[in-house]
Amino acid sequence: MAKETKICRNCTGSFTIEPDDAAFYARIDVPLPTLCPECRFKRRAVWRNETTLYNRACGLCNAPVISMYNPKSPYVVYCNTCWISDKWDPGSYAMDYDPERPFLEQFNALLLKVPKWATYSSPASGPNINSEYTNFAGGNKDCYLIFNSGPKNENCAYSRGLTNTQNVFDTYYGDGLERVYEGVNVQKSAGVAWSTDVSDCLDSAFLLNCSGCKDCFGCVNLRHATNCFFNEQLTAEEYRRRVDEITGSRTKIAEARRRFEELARNLPRRENSNLKSVNCIGNYLIESKDCRHSFEVAGGENLCYSFSTKWGKDNYDIAGHGRKSELLYECVGVGWSSRIWFSSSVESSHDVEYSHTVRSSQYCFGCDAVRNGEHMILNKRYTEEEYRRLREDIIGKMKAEGTYGEFFPIGMAPFGYNETVAEDNFPLSREEAVAHGYRWEENVQMTTGKETLRPEEVPDHIDDVQDSILGGVLRCAGCGRNYKVIPVELAFYRQMKLPVPAECFYCRHRARIRRRGPMEIFDSACAKCDKSIKTTYAPDRPEIVYCESCYQSEVA
Numbered sequence: 001m002a003k004e005t006k007i008c009r010n011c012t013g014s015f016t017i018e019p020d021d022a023a024f025y026a027r028i029d030v031p032l033p034t035l036c037p038e039c040r041f042k043r044r045a046v047w048r049n050e051t052t053l054y055n056r057a058c059g060l061c062n063a064p065v066i067s068m069y070n071p072k073s074p075y076v077v078y079c080n081t082c083w084i085s086d087k088w089d090p091g092s093y094a095m096d097y098d099p100e101r102p103f104l105e106q107f108n109a110l111l112l113k114v115p116k117w118a119t120y121s122s123p124a125s126g127p128n129i130n131s132e133y134t135n136f137a138g139g140n141k142d143c144y145l146i147f148n149s150g151p152k153n154e155n156c157a158y159s160r161g162l163t164n165t166q167n168v169f170d171t172y173y174g175d176g177l178e179r180v181y182e183g184v185n186v187q188k189s190a191g192v193a194w195s196t197d198v199s200d201c202l203d204s205a206f207l208l209n210c211s212g213c214k215d216c217f218g219c220v221n222l223r224h225a226t227n228c229f230f231n232e233q234l235t236a237e238e239y240r241r242r243v244d245e246i247t248g249s250r251t252k253i254a255e256a257r258r259r260f261e262e263l264a265r266n267l268p269r270r271e272n273s274n275l276k277s278v279n280c281i282g283n284y285l286i287e288s289k290d291c292r293h294s295f296e297v298a299g300g301e302n303l304c305y306s307f308s309t310k311w312g313k314d315n316y317d318i319a320g321h322g323r324k325s326e327l328l329y330e331c332v333g334v335g336w337s338s339r340i341w342f343s344s345s346v347e348s349s350h351d352v353e354y355s356h357t358v359r360s361s362q363y364c365f366g367c368d369a370v371r372n373g374e375h376m377i378l379n380k381r382y383t384e385e386e387y388r389r390l391r392e393d394i395i396g397k398m399k400a401e402g403t404y405g406e407f408f409p410i411g412m413a414p415f416g417y418n419e420t421v422a423e424d425n426f427p428l429s430r431e432e433a434v435a436h437g438y439r440w441e442e443n444v445q446m447t448t449g450k451e452t453l454r455p456e457e458v459p460d461h462i463d464d465v466q467d468s469i470l471g472g473v474l475r476c477a478g479c480g481r482n483y484k485v486i487p488v489e490l491a492f493y494r495q496m497k498l499p500v501p502a503e504c505f506y507c508r509h510r511a512r513i514r515r516r517g518p519m520e521i522f523d524s525a526c527a528k529c530d531k532s533i534k535t536t537y538a539p540d541r542p543e544i545v546y547c548e549s550c551y552q553s554e555v556a
Helices: 019-028 037-045 103-113 236-244 250-265 384-401 421-425 430-435 467-471 487-496 505-516 548-555
Strands: 004-007 014-017 054-057 064-067 134-137 144-149 157-187 190-199 202-211 214-220 226-229 281-286 292-298 301-304 307-310 313-321 326-334 338-344 350-353 362-365 374-377 522-525 532-535
Touching (some): 019 301, 019 313, 037 313, 037 326, 157 281, 157 292, 157 487, 190 250, 202 250, 214 236, 226 236, 374 384, 421 505, 467 487
Parallel strands (some): 134 144, 144 157, 281 292, 301 313, 307 313, 350 362
Antiparallel strands (some): 004 014, 054 064
């Protein structure tokens, strides 16, 4: 079967359906997509608000709750304790299917009625303990503002994509970590700060593409090195003297960062940051096989157009979760499941379509918040024969309308574009988002103008920071948002000799995403041998990018 080129009906750009893609669509009996991969991602991503949190009241017990839903949203929101309880019955919101109305219009009416849970937590990952300010997270203890993380994180904050970590702050995508700060793709390391694409390193700072290093500062492309300072080998005494002159001071750290970035620009980089992966195209793919156009995947096999997922197989177009799941298509936050299509937040289920927050269920179509359901449509239970007949009728009408085979329409999205991982990965201006049909949230919760400490009033060196800063309100040097320093955070800075940051979590988070690089693959050429490569570095960028073979021959 030859590959097919199509025109996206949203952005009008061209995209390709490879023979393997067509075989997958035929396997699950769905039409070929009419949207390009980027537009498909955005459409899914506006259902995933990880980091934009609000204060509101539970719609059942009236207790104060932290929620991903703006208080002005049209939904009834329950605290997580009430939402998972038996105090209410999702079946009480059941609707009869009306064959004279578009099905997605009926499903949207159901979504507006059924209560939503305040934040997403995976039951399979375990409970969150003393970790109220988390979302899309499970199995965490004493954590604050961590997202898409778990299980087995303890005493962590301001991070995304953590598993099996302790005392980790301001990190994006890491596993098996302890005492890590400002990391991007750091694996199995301890005592590491301001580092990117690092594995098995100890007590180091400002590393790029390093592994097995100990006591290294400002280094690029090193393997199993010790006491190196900006790639220069030093004695242990001289190394410690130079590092001690820098650590703890915001000003000197900024100078070191500039020197480190200059060094990095003049040394080669790998075409990707994949680790122990075979036959893969994408970035941040760890111990994966046969994955294409995918990002931030661990333990994946035969995945395509997938983002931020672990241990899945034979899945296409998914965002988040994916644990131990197969045959997922156009899904957001689906795990421990199989044969789930066009759905969000489904767990421990199979054969579910066009549904939201379904748990431990099978053969559900257009359901919301159903638990232990079977043969249900619009939250109403049917016999197996009735279910199959109605499902065929619904799909037939949706195909005639041209609505079957793709994720929920943009207009059904529960969040504004700027609240979600869509904005993280494909930033748009308000005008651009609205022009493409997305909603823009004008009332994102934040505090401004209440600062008691201006950025220039925060001491430059951590040794000069007093405990009184815990009662202060700081102003972000970037966006002006107010933020605070919490006790465990200050203790961590003192332990690690780190200056108090001058920017809020949200600005630091966006800076880490820029360090991670774009979620886009470019056709380019190796700067050494001119071999064709696929990389996240655009051809016009200044970095020196090598193919895997040239990089390994020069660096390893």
